[in-house]
Amino acid sequence: MxxxxxxxxxxxxxxxxxxxxxxxVLDLLPAQRYPLPRHDLLIAHLPALLPAIEAAAAVGExxxxxxxxxxxxxxxxxxxxGAPINYQAHAQESASNAQIGHGRxxxxxxDWGLFLKAGSALVGVSAPITLRFPERRNDHEIELAVVIxxxxxxxxxxxxxxHVAGYATALDMTLRGTEFQxxxxxxxxxxxxxxxxxTADEVPDPGALDLWLNVNGEPRQRANTRxxxxxxxxxxxxxxxxxxxxxxxxxxxxxxxxxxPVLPGDLIEAGVQGLGDLAMRVAPDYA
Ligand code: MN
Numbered sequence: 263m264x265x266x267x268x269x270x271x272x273x274x275x276x277x278x279x280x281x282x283x284x285x286x287v288l289d290l291l292p293a294q295r296y297p298l299p300r301h302d303l304l305i306a307h308l309p310a311l312l313p314a315i316e317a318a319a320a321v322g323e324x325x326x327x328x329x330x331x332x333x334x335x336x337x338x339x340x341x342x343x344g345a346p347i348n349y350q351a352h353a354q355e356s357a358s359n360a361q362i363g364h365g366r367x368x369x370x371x372x373d374w375g376l377f378l379k380a381g382s383a384l385v386g387v388s389a390p391i392t393l394r395f396p397e398r399r400n401d402h403e404i405e406l407a408v409v410i411x412x413x414x415x416x417x418x419x420x421x422x423x424x425h426v427a428g429y430a431t432a433l434d435m436t437l438r439g440t441e442f443q444x445x446x447x448x449x450x451x452x453x454x455x456x457x458x459x460x461t462a463d464e465v466p467d468p469g470a471l472d473l474w475l476n477v478n479g480e481p482r483q484r485a486n487t488r489x490x491x492x493x494x495x496x497x498x499x500x501x502x503x504x505x506x507x508x509x510x511x512x513x514x515x516x517x518x519x520x521x522x523p524v525l526p527g528d529l530i531e532a533g534v535q536g537l538g539d540l541a542m543r544v545a546p547d548y549a
Contacts, residue, residue, distance in 0.1 A: 263312070264538070265428075266458035267333040267386070273304070274325065275315060276458050276538075281325040284318035287311055300340040302510020305411060305427050308461075332386040335430055335459035336409055341511045342379040342453050343501055344434055346443060347371055348491050348516025355519050361399055362521065364440050371492050371516070376501055379434070379514070380448035387456040390545035391435055393526060394449050399438040402524055403517035404475040404483050404532045406468065407432035407455055408494055410511040414502050422498035427509065428461040429468060431534045433542075434514045436521070450549065455512065457538045465536060468494045475532035477524060483532075485518030492516075 264276035273288055274281040290311060291303050299306070347353040348371050357368035385391075393400045411427025435452035436443075447453075465471075468487060475483040487493070492500060497513055524530060527546050533539035 263315070263461045263464070264458045265335060265461070266456070267335055267337060268325070268330040270331070270333070274330070275319045275322070276327065277319070279324060281327050281330055282319045282322040283325065284315050284322050287314045287318050290314055301413070301508040302336050302338045302340070305336060305409060306509035308411065308427060331388040332457045334384050334386040334455040335457075336455060336510050336512060339381060339384065339510045339512045340508045341505070342381060342384065343511065343513045344377045344379055344443065344447060345371060345492065345497055345514065345516035346374050346377060349485060349489050349518040350491060351489070351519035352517055352521065355521070361438060362401075364438065377443040377447070379444065379453045383448045383450060383453035385451045385454055387454060387540040387542055389451060390543055391433075391451045391454065391524075391530070392545040392549040393524070394549050395437060396548045399523045401436045401438060401521045402475055402477065402482065402530055402532070403434040403436055403521055404473050404534070405432045405434050405514045405517050406471060406473065406487050406534050406537075408468070408498070408513040408515060409459055410507045410513070411462070411509055413506060413508055414498070415506040417499055417502045419495040419499045422495035423462070425498060425507065426462045426494070428459045429465050429534070429537055430455050430459050431457070431532065431537045431540055432512070432514050433530070433532065433540075434517060454540070454542065457540055460537050471537070472535040473518060473533075475520070475530065477522070478529050482522050483518055483520035487515070489518060490515060
């Protein structure tokens, strides 16, 4: 199933005939009171809601997929986790290009560990990406995103995929510089997710997906997730060896080679095989 959030809080199922509105299903979610859980409410209850979503999709209003405004398919991820230098060719370009590496010793993902992006950076694909700091370089990074479906802690690699709700196309937008990644990669609109979530049953092997990204029609990034250094099961095991993963947590799995700068007004087109494509305009002005 492909699920999207659209037009300001609506829930949709992506079908060949269009986006089918299944928003009434959200009324089945349990009422919440303070203190709120750390997980995303919809993702946590998604397995139980699937029959109701199917039933609602049989009668729901249809929307043109090119006309709707896409919100991020996960509304409230407790964590947005990033994976640095997780493709060998990107590690090499980071080590050899001072505008990317900024003097850091490019060692390994095992040595660096993971990083977190602020939830306030999250946008869907219909929002503009608004750059900060006009004198500095801001890069695109196409990535496969994993959305956690079940709480897990210290999970084994062999069991890791059982805890995945689904996958999505992601952009880990990045301000280059000397600050920590968690700071540079957490600018508002620098965490892009969507257009929709593809449930895990439709992605038999997350380790064999093509990724691509163009800027203004020019090819910039071309790779396949089989080139990941830490693949999806290992990333889940690695992340959960440090912290509990909750439903709705997002892991951006790292970007391949070909990162490069974008400027106001640029058009970013990108996708991950089977997960949907995006076409986003970099806002015409700096924030
Ligand atoms: Mn990245």
